[in-house]
Amino acid sequence: MSANVSKPKFAMYWASSCGGCEIAVLNTGPKILDVDAAFDVVFWPVAMDAKYKDVEALEDGAITLTLFNGGIRNDENAELARLLRRKTKILVAFGSCATEGCVPGLANLSSPQSVFETAYGTLTTDNPGGQWPQPSVQVPEGELHLPVFASTVRTLEQVVDVDYYMPGCPPESHQIALVIDLVIQALNGKAQLPPKGSTIGAGPSTVCDECPRQRHVKKIKHFARIQDLERVDPDLCLLEQGIPCNGPAIRNGCGALCPRAGAQCIGCYGPAEGVVDNGARLITAFASVIDSNDPAEIERILDGIPDPAGQFYRFNLAGSLLHAAKPAWAGGPAVK
Amino acid sequence: MAENETFEPVIVGFTCNWCSYRAADLAGTARVKYPPNIRLIRLMCSGRLDPTFVLKALAGGADGVLITGCHPGECHYLEQNYKALRRFLLLRRTLVAMGLEPARVRLVWASAAEGVKLAREIETMVNEVRALGPLHWGQGSPNGALAAIESAAAEEVTA
Numbered sequence: 001m002s003a004n005v006s007k008p009k010f011a012m013y014w015a016s017s018c019g020g021c022e023i024a025v026l027n028t029g030p031k032i033l034d035v036d037a038a039f040d041v042v043f044w045p046v047a048m049d050a051k052y053k054d055v056e057a058l059e060d061g062a063i064t065l066t067l068f069n070g071g072i073r074n075d076e077n078a079e080l081a082r083l084l085r086r087k088t089k090i091l092v093a094f095g096s097c098a099t100e101g102c103v104p105g106l107a108n109l110s111s112p113q114s115v116f117e118t119a120y121g122t123l124t125t126d127n128p129g130g131q132w133p134q135p136s137v138q139v140p141e142g143e144l145h146l147p148v149f150a151s152t153v154r155t156l157e158q159v160v161d162v163d164y165y166m167p168g169c170p171p172e173s174h175q176i177a178l179v180i181d182l183v184i185q186a187l188n189g190k191a192q193l194p195p196k197g198s199t200i201g202a203g204p205s206t207v208c209d210e211c212p213r214q215r216h217v218k219k220i221k222h223f224a225r226i227q228d229l230e231r232v233d234p235d236l237c238l239l240e241q242g243i244p245c246n247g248p249a250i251r252n253g254c255g256a257l258c259p260r261a262g263a264q265c266i267g268c269y270g271p272a273e274g275v276v277d278n279g280a281r282l283i284t285a286f287a288s289v290i291d292s293n294d295p296a297e298i299e300r301i302l303d304g305i306p307d308p309a310g311q312f313y314r315f316n317l318a319g320s321l322l323h324a325a326k327p328a329w330a331g332g333p334a335v336k
Numbered sequence: 337m338a339e340n341e342t343f344e345p346v347i348v349g350f351t352c353n354w355c356s357y358r359a360a361d362l363a364g365t366a367r368v369k370y371p372p373n374i375r376l377i378r379l380m381c382s383g384r385l386d387p388t389f390v391l392k393a394l395a396g397g398a399d400g401v402l403i404t405g406c407h408p409g410e411c412h413y414l415e416q417n418y419k420a421l422r423r424f425l426l427l428r429r430t431l432v433a434m435g436l437e438p439a440r441v442r443l444v445w446a447s448a449a450e451g452v453k454l455a456r457e458i459e460t461m462v463n464e465v466r467a468l469g470p471l472h473w474g475q476g477s478p479n480g481a482l483a484a485i486e487s488a489a490a491e492e493v494t495a
Contacts, residue, residue, distance in 0.1 A: 109433075109434065276392075277388045277391050277392075279391075279430060280390075280391055280427075283387045283423055283427050283430060284386060284387060287419060287425075287426050288419060288422070288423075290422050293408065293418040293421070298421065298422055298425055307433070308426065309433035309434050310433075312430060320391075321391040321395045322391055322394065322395050322473065323395070325433070325434035325435045326436060327435050330435075
């Protein structure tokens with residue numbers, strides 16, 4: 001965090017996220033020193049103390065690179081997205097939440113009302129007064145405000161214009177290192193940035209492409225959860241063994257980490273290049289390998305996927321064509 | 337609901353070139369009437385139906401989607417209609433999990449000779465969807481679902 005003002009400025013912000021993206025950046029190891037050497041870090045709440053007003057005081061476009069992780073859950077997230085967009089030349093939707101909503105986006109299956117009921121009213125919450133956070137409250141010293149909870153989680157591009165997308169939950173550290181290298185080289189005129197709107201730090205193909213498991217003709221008579229199987233063949237394609245692996249529709253770039261470790265791909269790198277709707281592509285992939293033409297038997301096989309919406313949209317409900325389930329958009333705001 | 341008395345649903349219908357499209361054609365030449373609420377789109381085969389098409393129709397403002405094809409065993413491309421069947425069953429489960437009424441997505445087999453049957457099926461579906469009322473997943477625009485949600489979010493912020 002050098003005070004050298006001649007260096008390009010860098011910011012990283014977390015909106016509705018878990019903090020895993022920040023850890024992935026720190027996991028780049030010594031590469032993080034290159035960031036400090038090449039950039040003047042002006043705003044990064046997890047790593048340094050800076051206030052929103054410090055960002056507001058900057059000239060528009062003063063920040064060269066902003067890595068924005070987290071989805072847009074409330075009006076504070078949206079305000080910061082708009083503020084950083086104004087101040088930033090290269091705005092990167094960083095990680096699954098910012099690009100497609102990720103796991104917090106699964107709240108789009110439920111009404112805001114029931115999200116609050118679960119968060120503030122179930123067994124794991126000690127809330128004897130049954131209180132919910134209110135957007136504003138009067139105290140003797142004046143009126144206090146909390147960010148207003150929106151009806152759905154939105155992706156960054158659903159709120160502001162985005163220059164690049166970097167998928168992953170979180171993005172793999174070696175991919176982050178490659179992107180940091182590329183940006184630094186581009187700033188020094190030694191490389192060219194890809195066209196605006198590109199997905200960076202990931203491959204163009206699918207997880208299956210990087211998966212070392214053997215594949216044959218897929219014919220599935222039943223789906224099973226991996227923990228319910230007595231034995232999982234370590235060399236055979238997981239989908240062929242009836243384990244609902246999302247690899248066929250998911251973008252590569254992770255190196256097929258999960259299938260290599262014996263677990264199915266859950267889809268954290270988002271849809272592969274050219275896929276409009278992740279769930280639709282997975283429905284096609286799964287339906288094609290079911291080995292039955294009899295409606296009753298097909299239904300019985302499909303019972304092996306008890307939560308299809310969660311299976312196909314675990315990471316990108318907010319970024320999908322339908323964006324949210326009916327209870328979310330038909331429910332209205334969370335009020336009590 | 338008062339709204340439903342004047343509500344005319346918009347149904348997007350997908351037909352296959354070899355059977356159900358010909359059935360619709362036959363209904364036309366035989367002057368069999370069916371409600372004008374359905375917008376038919378011809379595909380070469382029901383196996384060509386990417387579930388994306390259905391999602392896009394619903395997100396873009398359709399109140400229901402009808403998928404049609406050749407009878408099992410009669411597909412011009414041998415067995416692609418079985419693929420369509422499996423996709424449909426999985427897609428319907430997913431949509432129901434997202435709060436959609438199952439009657440809004442329907443699969444119907446119709447041979448080239450079944451113009452009357454297809455017309456009756458369309459009529460039944462239009463009546464059922466009319467009874468369910470408007471879907472409003474979107475507001476008629478290609479990105480309708482999102483536009484509706486964004487305006488709702490904006491109302492909350494300003495409220």
